Amino acid sequence: MNAxxxxxxxxxxxxxxxxxxxxxxxxxxxxxLSVRIYDANAEIAAKAIPWAADQxxxxxxxxxxxxxxxxxxxxxxxxxxxxxxxxxxxxxQESVLERVDVKRTLLESIDACADDTVIIxxxxxxxxxxxxxxxxxxxxxxxIAHPVNPPYLVPVVEIVPSTxxxxxxxxxxxxxxxxxxQSVVHVKKEIQGFVLNRLQAxxxxxxxxxxxxxxxxxxxxxxxxxxxxxWRWSFMGPFETIDLNAPGGVADYARRLGPxxxxxxxxxxxxxxxxxxxxxxxxxDRRQHLSADDLASRRDWRDEQLMAFAVQRRHATSK
Amino acid sequence: MNAxxxxxxxxxxxxxxxxxxxxxxxxxxxxxLSVRIYDANAEIAAKAIPWAADQxxxxxxxxxxxxxxxxxxxxxxxxxxxxxxxxxxxxxQESVLERVDVKRTLLESIDACADDTVIIxxxxxxxxxxxxxxxxxxxxxxxIAHPVNPPYLVPVVEIVPSTxxxxxxxxxxxxxxxxxxQSVVHVKKEIQGFVLNRLQAxxxxxxxxxxxxxxxxxxxxxxxxxxxxxWRWSFMGPFETIDLNAPGGVADYARRLGPxxxxxxxxxxxxxxxxxxxxxxxxxDRRQHLSADDLASRRDWRDEQLMAFAVQRRHATSK
Numbered sequence: 025m026n027a028x029x030x031x032x033x034x035x036x037x038x039x040x041x042x043x044x045x046x047x048x049x050x051x052x053x054x055x056x057l058s059v060r061i062y063d064a065n066a067e068i069a070a071k072a073i074p075w076a077a078d079q080x081x082x083x084x085x086x087x088x089x090x091x092x093x094x095x096x097x098x099x100x101x102x103x104x105x106x107x108x109x110x111x112x113x114x115x116x117q118e119s120v121l122e123r124v125d126v127k128r129t130l131l132e133s134i135d136a137c138a139d140d141t142v143i144i145x146x147x148x149x150x151x152x153x154x155x156x157x158x159x160x161x162x163x164x165x166x167x168i169a170h171p172v173n174p175p176y177l178v179p180v181v182e183i184v185p186s187t188x189x190x191x192x193x194x195x196x197x198x199x200x201x202x203x204x205x206q207s208v209v210h211v212k213k214e215i216q217g218f219v220l221n222r223l224q225a226x227x228x229x230x231x232x233x234x235x236x237x238x239x240x241x242x243x244x245x246x247x248x249x250x251x252x253x254x255w256r257w258s259f260m261g262p263f264e265t266i267d268l269n270a271p272g273g274v275a276d277y278a279r280r281l282g283p284x285x286x287x288x289x290x291x292x293x294x295x296x297x298x299x300x301x302x303x304x305x306x307x308x309d310r311r312q313h314l315s316a317d318d319l320a321s322r323r324d325w326r327d328e329q330l331m332a333f334a335v336q337r338r339h340a341t342s343k
Numbered sequence: 344m345n346a347x348x349x350x351x352x353x354x355x356x357x358x359x360x361x362x363x364x365x366x367x368x369x370x371x372x373x374x375x376l377s378v379r380i381y382d383a384n385a386e387i388a389a390k391a392i393p394w395a396a397d398q399x400x401x402x403x404x405x406x407x408x409x410x411x412x413x414x415x416x417x418x419x420x421x422x423x424x425x426x427x428x429x430x431x432x433x434x435x436q437e438s439v440l441e442r443v444d445v446k447r448t449l450l451e452s453i454d455a456c457a458d459d460t461v462i463i464x465x466x467x468x469x470x471x472x473x474x475x476x477x478x479x480x481x482x483x484x485x486x487i488a489h490p491v492n493p494p495y496l497v498p499v500v501e502i503v504p505s506t507x508x509x510x511x512x513x514x515x516x517x518x519x520x521x522x523x524x525q526s527v528v529h530v531k532k533e534i535q536g537f538v539l540n541r542l543q544a545x546x547x548x549x550x551x552x553x554x555x556x557x558x559x560x561x562x563x564x565x566x567x568x569x570x571x572x573x574w575r576w577s578f579m580g581p582f583e584t585i586d587l588n589a590p591g592g593v594a595d596y597a598r599r600l601g602p603x604x605x606x607x608x609x610x611x612x613x614x615x616x617x618x619x620x621x622x623x624x625x626x627x628d629r630r631q632h633l634s635a636d637d638l639a640s641r642r643d644w645r646d647e648q649l650m651a652f653a654v655q656r657r658h659a660t661s662k
Contacts, residue, residue, distance in 0.1 A: 150603050172571045173588075180571030207570035209563045217607045219559050220567040222549050224581070225604040226611075230545035231581050240538050244528045246580020248539040251526035252491045252499030258577035259648045261565020262543070262550050267629050268642050269492075275626040278617050284469050285544040286616035288536045292545075293612050297605035298597050307594040310586050323587050329578045329659065336655040340648065 027055040027203040030196075031114035035060055038117050039109060039130065041072040044147050045119035047174040050076050052117075053099040054089065054176060055204035061102050062109035073100050079176065086331040088338070107137045115200060117169065119147040127156040135160040143196050145169030145183075150221050152214040153186035164190040168211075169197055170218055175206070177330045182218045184211040223262075233295060235309060236302055242309040258333070259340065346374040346522040349515075350433035354379055357436050358428060358449065360391040363466050364438035366493040369395050371436075372418040373408065373495060374523035380421050381428035392419050398495065405650040407657070426456045434519060436488065438466040446475040454479040462515050464488030464502075469540050471533040472505035483509040487530075488516055489537055494525070496649045501537045503530040542581075552614060554628060555621055561628040577652070578659065 035058035038045045042063075049059045049072065063069035080093035089096065103109035110116060116138070120130050127146065134144060144166045146153060157166040168184035175181070181201050185194055194210075201208050211218050217225060231245050240248075256265045263274065270277035298306075314322055354377035357364045361382075368378045368391065382388035399412035408415065422428035429435060435457070439449050446465065453463060463485045465472060476485040487503035494500070500520050504513055513529075520527050530537050536544060550564050559567075575584045582593065589596035617625075633641055 172574075178571055178574050180567055182567065207566050209559060209566045209571075211559055211563075213556070213558055215553075215556075215558055216610070217603060219553055219564055220571050221603070222553065222607050223546055223564070223567060224572060225607040226545045226549035227542055228581055228585070228604060229608050230541050234534075234538055234541065235582075237532070237534075239532055239534055240528060240530055242580075242582040244530075245538055245542070246582050247526050247528045248499055248501065248542060249576045249580040250578055250583075252497055252528075252539050253543060254573060254576035254578070254580075255491075255497050255649060255652055256645070257568045257573035258652060259569055259573070260645065261561075261568040261573075262546055263554075263561040263565050263625070263629060264569075264633070264641075266547070267633065268638065268645055273626065273635055273638055274629050275622050278622045278625070282617045282622070284536060284540070285547060288541050288544040289548045289614070291535070295608070298601045303594050303597045303601070306582070306597070307592065310582060310593050314583070314586065316592055319587065319592055322583075326575070326579065326587055330574060332655070332659055333574055333577060336651070340651055 027052070027057050027200065030200050030203045031057060034112055034114035036115040036117065037062065037103070037109040037113045038072075038119065039063075039106065039134075040118060040120035040147075041069050042119065044171065044173060044175070045117065046072040046075050047079075047176055048117045048119060048147070048171065049100055050079055050083075050096070050174075050176040051171075051204055051206070053096045054080075054083075054091075056099075057204070058099050059101070060109045060113065061100060062106055064106075069102055073097065073102065076100060079174070082327070082331060083176070086335055088331060088334055106133055110134065110138050110142065112139075113142055115197075116142060116144045117147065118144060122149060122151060124151060124156050127151070131157050131160060131162070131166065135162045138162055141165075143167075143193055143200075145197055147171060150217045152216065153184065153189065154214055157186050158188050163188040165193050167193055167197060168218070169201065170220070171206075172220065174327070174330075177327075177334055179205060179207040180209060180220065181206040182209045182211050182220055184214060184218055186214065229295065230292065232298060232302070232306065233292060235306055242306060243313050259337075346371070346376050346519065349519050349522050350376060353431055353433035355434040355436065356381065356422070356428040356432045357391075357438065358382070358425065358453075359437060359439035359466075360388050361438065363490065363492060363494070364436065365391040365394050366398075366495055367436045367438060367466070367490065368419055369398055369402075369415070369493075369495040370490075370523055370525070372415045373399075373402075373410075375418070376523070377418050378420070379428045379432065380419060381425055383425075388421055392416065392421065395419060398493070401646070401650060402495070405654055407650060407653055425452055429453065429457050429461065431458075432461055434516075435461060435463045436466065437463060441468060441470060443470060443475050446470070450476050450479060450481070450485065454481045457481055460484075462486075462512055462519075464516055466490060469536045471535065472503065472508065473533055476505050477507050482507040484512050486512055486516060487537070488520065489539070490525075491539065493646070493649075496646075496653055498524060498526040499528060499539065500525040501528045501530050501539055503533060503537055505533065548614065549611065551617060551621070551625065552611060554625055561625060562632050578656075 083089045170182040172178040266277045267274040402408045489501040491497040586593040
């Protein structure tokens with residue numbers, strides 16, 4: 025079902041118009057929805073649409089936009105107040121600062137002005153919704169819809185209910201996200217970091233320990249992923265990868281490799297957090313490969329690579 | 344420098360001609376080297392060249408071979424004995440069973456017949472060379488050269504010296520591997536699982552725990568990687584990813600996210616190994632998405648995807 029049918033032709037609202045919020049605006053508008061953008065900081069709000077125009081031009085250049093950039097941009101508008109942004113919308117994507125107090129204050133404001141049907145998705149990347157969204161009138165209609173940045177390129181979105189989210193809210197958000205082309209992951213119980221950042225945390229923990237112990241440089245550790253593990257993980261997940269990597273599937277694999285993997289994991293138990301010296305060492309290692317002055321241009325390179333990857337993915341899945 | 348110059352036009356030998364060994368044969372032959380293939384099991388040896396011919400045809404179909412498949416196949420020959428395989432070669436790639444005793448026995452046989460210059464790389468995916476290669480005449484010329492399967496598609500190779508490997512052996516193997524187009528990772532100290540499988544172990548540990556605890560299904564966990572984390576990891580490693588993901592680079596990122604990540608990691612301390620019930624649960628979950636009967640055809644799909652990925656990577660890096 026297309027996205028406009030799902031919202032009964034109502035618009036959606038973006039609250040918090042930084043990189044994440046403005047990225048969501050593109051994802052919704054590209055799918056044909058009208059998008060109202062609001063940010064309490066007028067300066068940030070003012071930048072959102074021009075920034076989106078630049079991104080849409082890049083998408084168009086890569087052949088990733090079915091319409092003209094202008095057509096999509098015309099679906100975006102700035103709302104002068106939160107009230108105005110929320111008036112008559114079907115869905116709100118909240119993308120304000122990742123802090124419990126900031127999100128709670130916003131949800132109380134939304135509670136005061138939202139109608140009785142609007143669904144609210146939070147872009148929170150690790151804070152559970154129950155910590156800031158409970159015991160309000162709107163609580164059954166709030167959940168986490170955590171994207172990877174930028175959401176108009178990387179399709180995954182984690183849907184995580186709070187302890188008070190209704191099943192209808194989950195079902196609506198699932199349909200809406202699939203309707204705009206996202207890949208929905210259902211996180212069934214709240215957990216700090218959800219699934220995506222927990223997996224990233226686990227890999228980074230080992231990567232940081234290998235660097236600290238002088239086993240390999242950051243660059244060489246990066247190579248094992250970008251020239252090795254990442255090839256499979258770019259089109260299969262970790263379970264499918266191992267399922268195909270032993271003659272009898274995943275159980276066969278687990279019996280063969282499980283003992284080695286458990287020894288590897290056990291060898292890391294009790295590692296402390298990244299302290300200042302450890303961070304300085306990783307920073308120095310990275311700066312040998314990329315100077316601080318080049319971070320911005322390398323981000324542009326990354327975004328170009330992501331677009332090229334999206335083009336390849338589109339070809340691969342259309343076969 | 345091209346590979347033939349590096350070996351002074353000498354051939355290389357593959358010892359152990361299963362999937363890994365036969366895959367290596369393709370990687371060396373494609374780079375212009377003559378390759379002698381030996382396996383103690385004549386049936387396995389007999390399958391290696393026909394299998395390589397099929398893979399070369401697929402590479403050619405995807406535009407990943409600069410010559411005709413026939414030209415490359417003509418560089419492959421079967422050796423009737425280990426002696427014959429090793430006669431006058433510059434390099435041996437050992438790809439026998441992943442067991443200390445099997446590898447030790449083979450190295451003793453190589454020690455008895457190899458000349459004084461041949462370098463021996465082992466495909467061991469986790470066993471350190473010091474556990475099977477030390478205290479022989481050839482010991483200074485043995486190291487680990489661990490590929491990802493198949494090595495002619497996924498470029499990474501981990502080079503890991505034993506406690507007795509010479510620096511000349513490391514330098515030669517580094518040049519040879521780069522000469523045939525591999526991406527070399529230097530693992531500076533021996534550690535169980537090296538870098539690649541340690542990173543995989545860390546990610547899998549968290550993935551398995553999330554599945555066990557009912558947080559998400561295998562399929563949804565896979566989606567967070569293939570439609571999320573894997574997009575960046577397919578062209579950047581984990582360090583570059585986070586270096587670009589905070590305004591001030593990796594140190595800035597570590598200060599922002601480090602505490603969350605440490606809490607995530609600490610929450611897993613003390614997890615036990617995958618036991619039979621746990622393995623059965625993951626197996627049942629996976630079999631909902633892919634029946635055991637379809638494992639083989641899905642492996643063919645995976646190899647096609649890897650080739651498509653290789654084509655895209657070749658375009659991306661030639662720009």
